[in-house]
Amino acid sequence: MTTTAFGRRRSHRPNAVVNMALGLAGIAGLLLVWELVTRTGIIDPRFLPPASEVLVRFASMLRDLQFWREVGETMTSWAIGLAIAVVAGTIAGFAIGSSRFLERATRSTIEFLRPIPSVALIPLAVLLFGTKMQSSLLLIVYASFWQVLIQVIYGTLDVDPVANETARSYRLGRLQRIRHVVWPTTLPYLITGIRLAASVALILAITAELIIGTPGLGKAISDSQSGGDVVGVYAYILATGLIGVLVNLVARLVERRTLAWHTSIRSELAL
Amino acid sequence: MxxxxxxxxxxxxxxxxxxxxxxxxxxxxxxxxxxxxxxxxxxxxxxxxxxxxxxxxxxxxxxxxxxxxxxxxxxxxxxxxxxxxxxMAVVFQEYGRSLFPWMSVEANVELPLKSAGVSKPERRAAAADALHAVGLDDAGGKYPWQLSGGMQQRVAIARALAYKPxxxxxxxxxxxxxxxxxxxxxxxxxxxxxxxxxxxxxxxxxxxxxxxxxxxxxxxxxxxxxxxxxxxxxxxxxxxxxxxxxxxxxxxxxxxxxxxxxxxxxxxxxxxxxxxxxxxxx
Missing domain, CATH: 3.40.50.300 (P-loop containing nucleotide triphosphate hydrolases)
Structure with a gap:
């Protein structure tokens, strides 16, 4: 396997470099177009300040403790909300997925509750918690819970009958089958669920701060806006975008690490 | 005769x-x-x-x-x-689905023993013996999907043998x-x-x-x-x-x-x- 993996890596390295270079060129091109359309006055710089100004502001923000406090606030509600959603979604998903009765009994309820946009709960959140972090958490948990739950239910229903019969024929008990068969089968689904939930949770964290005014990056965007600081608005938007990319990168890394055996990933490693 | x-x-x-x-x-x-x-x-x-x-x-x-x-x-x-x-032990036709891809060959062979409460050194030895019996002495650390079909079925047979049915x-x-x-x-x-x-x-x-x-x-x-x-x-x-x-x-x-x-x-x-x-x- 080592030789295959090595051979593969060697033969694909130029490709990876080219991809990286193309990606960077794309970003540079975008920044260049942005700079040009604002400098030449095609777009009024009052609405879209030049890229260079936004980047300079962003760089100075990185040295500002206030910015990092806001990042911390956003990421704290993101992390707590995501954690609650993942734990609750996993437990509920396993319970529902391992019981025919529960699965049928909850299906229509889930199909009704799931499409309710989390933002529709904003008035409720304000009513209950005002501008405290709990408001953000309510929205984040509601939105990301379904992502995890649905994936976990699908995962538990996807257990291979042959694998299950093998486990039964070797007299593995119910708990042992959950641990050695159902859980590993569900894991790829769970991780996909977490990855989706992580993105959704970030969107809802920013949304809550932006609209309700719970402290964090979203509130900073809206504060900059009301202060007429257009450059600041863009710099903060850039920050949220980068956090989104980072969240996704980390999620993919975790996926790769934990699911090295899975078909979707192992084909890239060996064979 | x-x-x-x-x-x-x-x-x-x-x-x-x-x-x-x-x-x-x-x-x-x-x-x-x-x-x-x-x-x-x-x-x-x-x-x-x-x-x-x-x-x-x-x-x-x-x-x-x-x-x-x-x-x-x-x-x-x-x-x-x-x-x-x-x-009793069963060897299924669909070895690819009967072996667990998330476990190494060794862990696959040991699992039934583990669930039966056999001690770790004992099941290690049983797995090694069984893998030897099917001619797969060196495959223990690999994953089933890294082996050919015939070898995978040998692993399934080894798992059955280690169970001593x-x-x-x-x-x-x-x-x-x-x-x-x-x-x-x-x-x-x-x-x-x-x-x-x-x-x-x-x-x-x-x-x-x-x-x-x-x-x-x-x-x-x-x-x-x-x-x-x-x-x-x-x-x-x-x-x-x-x-x-x-x-x-x-x-x-x-x-x-x-x-x-x-x-x-x-x-x-x-x-x-x-x-x-x-x-x-x-």
Missing amino acids: TPEPSGAAARPLLVVEHLKKVYPTATGGVEAVRDLHFSVPEGQLVCIVGPSGAGKTTLLKCIAGLLPITSGRIELLGEAITAPPKA KVLIMDEPFAAVDAQTRADLEDLIRVIWKQLGVTILFVTHDIDESVYLGERVVVLSNSPTVVQDDVVIDLPAERDQLTTRSHPQFAALRSHIYEQIQRAKHNRGTETASTPTVLRRH
């Missing part, structure tokens, strides 16, 4: 009596197995053949305790089978591997059977394979299934892919079973349902 393995004369290890299996459906049920009896003495290597759709898999799952039976009785060591018995049930285990690998695996089964003295119930749709491997071949009828014929394979105990397969007796047995299978295709368990098991000697 065939030296029977020890204990063959003793009370049968596995007894199937008046087995009937009806799958419940909305319209009243599909009868898969009608009225099946046969018994297997300890240490025998029995092949079960039948036309496709003969309910072979249903029969195996009933014997393995994986499927509840409708009526009749299946007995292992004198006790009725209602759940997977401890003294009295009866090994094999459900068309070599149907999905290429001809060369298949011949190797057949010889492996003969070696394991002789060395370990385990009783083997080998289900196959391949007539040649059943004659080559078995001491006895049970021919099943079409579904709803009854026993169509029960043939003693009186070939020399030392089997060899070349000489055994060109043995005149091999050809005679082969064509006899072939005829029976042809007849079985048209026999839906009606004509011989009440006929007692026929033992033919050549």
